[in-house]
Amino acid sequence: MISSSVFSARNLYFVKSDLSEIIYNTTDIDSITFDNSQIDDNYIISLYDGESIESFNVSELNKIYLGPYYDEDDINNNEFTTTYTFTYKSSSVSVYPTPTEGIVVEQNGTNIVVRSELAGINYVLKSSMYRTGSFKLYSTNKSQLTLSGINLGSSNGSAINIQTGKRTFVVIADGTQNYITDSGVYPVEIEGSEDQKAAIFSEGELLFSGKGSLNVSSLAKHGIASDDYVSIYDGNIVIANAAKDGLKSKQKFVMKGGSLNITALDDGLDCTKGYIKIYDGNINITSADKGLVSSYDSADAIANNEVFDPSINTNITIDAGTISITTGVNASIDERKAHGIQTSSDVIINGGTVNINANALDKSDGINCDGSFVVNGGSITIEANDDCYPIPIFNSGTLSCDGTIYVP
Numbered sequence: 001m002i003s004s005s006v007f008s009a010r011n012l013y014f015v016k017s018d019l020s021e022i023i024y025n026t027t028d029i030d031s032i033t034f035d036n037s038q039i040d041d042n043y044i045i046s047l048y049d050g051e052s053i054e055s056f057n058v059s060e061l062n063k064i065y066l067g068p069y070y071d072e073d074d075i076n077n078n079e080f081t082t083t084y085t086f087t088y089k090s091s092s093v094s095v096y097p098t099p100t101e102g103i104v105v106e107q108n109g110t111n112i113v114v115r116s117e118l119a120g121i122n123y124v125l126k127s128s129m130y131r132t133g134s135f136k137l138y139s140t141n142k143s144q145l146t147l148s149g150i151n152l153g154s155s156n157g158s159a160i161n162i163q164t165g166k167r168t169f170v171v172i173a174d175g176t177q178n179y180i181t182d183s184g185v186y187p188v189e190i191e192g193s194e195d196q197k198a199a200i201f202s203e204g205e206l207l208f209s210g211k212g213s214l215n216v217s218s219l220a221k222h223g224i225a226s227d228d229y230v231s232i233y234d235g236n237i238v239i240a241n242a243a244k245d246g247l248k249s250k251q252k253f254v255m256k257g258g259s260l261n262i263t264a265l266d267d268g269l270d271c272t273k274g275y276i277k278i279y280d281g282n283i284n285i286t287s288a289d290k291g292l293v294s295s296y297d298s299a300d301a302i303a304n305n306e307v308f309d310p311s312i313n314t315n316i317t318i319d320a321g322t323i324s325i326t327t328g329v330n331a332s333i334d335e336r337k338a339h340g341i342q343t344s345s346d347v348i349i350n351g352g353t354v355n356i357n358a359n360a361l362d363k364s365d366g367i368n369c370d371g372s373f374v375v376n377g378g379s380i381t382i383e384a385n386d387d388c389y390p391i392p393i394f395n396s397g398t399l400s401c402d403g404t405i406y407v408p
Contacts, residue, residue, distance in 0.1 A: 011070060012047075015062040024054075025071070073231050073254075075169045075209045080122040080144040086112060086135065088127035088152060111156075112136065116143070125150040130179070135160050142167040147214060149173070153181035154199075162202035163194055165228065170200075172210035172235040184219040198225035198248065208258070209233040218242040223262070226250060229274065232281065234258040245270045246285070253294075255281045255321070262286070265330065267293050272300070276316045276343075278352070283323045288338065291325035291356070292316060295344045297370075314345040315371070318378065320352045328360025328385075337361075339368040340382065346371035347389075349397070351378040358384045359403075365389070366403065375399055 106113040110133030122144040182199035213236040223239035225248040246262030252274035259282040268285035271294040301308035327338035340356035358364040366382035367389040388401035
């Protein structure tokens with residue numbers, strides 16, 4: 001076995017026989033194992049990231065090599081050299097500079113629609129005070145969206161609506177306060193219409209960074225939502241009084257820094273079809289229903305008219321940071337299982353501080369998982385009306401329970 005400690009922060013490239021590449025960040029690899037002391041056509045190389053295993057037959061590979069580490073979701077590894085600034089006024093929006101060929105800006109009062117075929121564009125939103133309006137983006141390329149002191153409230157659905165499957169790098173400008181609010185009533189959804197699932201919504205990846213503050217209020221739907229995934233690198237994000245989930249991410253949720261404070265009338269942070277990985281940062285969740293959720297299963301697939309994929313990773317992993325979760329706040333009688341953390345797979349805590357209070361409603365567990373509960377470090381304190389957690393695989397750290405321990 002080779003430990004990942006022999007690598008610095010780099011990428012490990014597996015080049016297959018057809019010359020296609022599969023790339024792994026070595027910081028995500030826990031170990032590499034070999035199933036046989038003799039290399040032959042049946043020799044298997046397996047990578048373990050602490051959550052799942054990927055295996056390769058040597059006969060399928062052209063080569064394996066280490067290359068420079070490159071995080072394509074990090075704003076620092078991307079360039080957006082052309083800036084358009086949208087300044088929201090009382091009844092109009094000024095755009096500077098005048099759009100060139102390849103980008104079209106449509107205005108209806110303070111409602112903006114941008115259609116862009118250009119790469120490397122940074123869209124900057126700002127206002128001097130609260131304005132009613134919205135910003136919608138169609139783009140064939142990844143984009144930067146800079147919030148630079150914008151206070152925007154929609155009157156007809158999402159305030160920020162990104163209708164592209166490409167990455168959107170949301171930069172919360174240093175030292176700025178930004179406020180985004182959806183409307184209390186959304187347009188009636190009809191078959192084939194565009195999604196509007198949150199005050200800030202994107203069809204593609206939402207990648208947050210910056211040293212400013214973003215305050216999101218949701219009057220009718222989720223606070224922030226992506227039909228792909230959400231990553232937070234930095235910034236102070238507050239989602240207040242979300243009418244539904246505070247943050248909804250489909251494929252995965254990754255946090256590497258910053259702070260996230262959520263108050264929600266449904267789940268706090270819900271990943272519907274993927275995993276949650278917290279490398280670092282501070283998360284504070286107060287929710288009526290569950291706190292941190294990643295629980296894709298066959299019932300979910302059936303409900304969405306999909307074929308269930310058992311290979312989807314729904315682990316919840318915490319490496320560092322501080323996570324505080326309180327559930328059952330302002331809950332209805334239907335929310336009798338307001339678990340602090342819930343997943344259809346494993347919960348793995350490698351470090352950090354985790355505090356959970358799931359004591360408000362009966363049948364609420366601190367940690368509820370269909371797989372294993374693994375503790376490799378950190379400090380975990382749980383109060384629960386029902387079970388604190390299932391019997392853990394305990395290797396290190398501290399674990400405190402004010403409740404019962406689930407014994408299957």
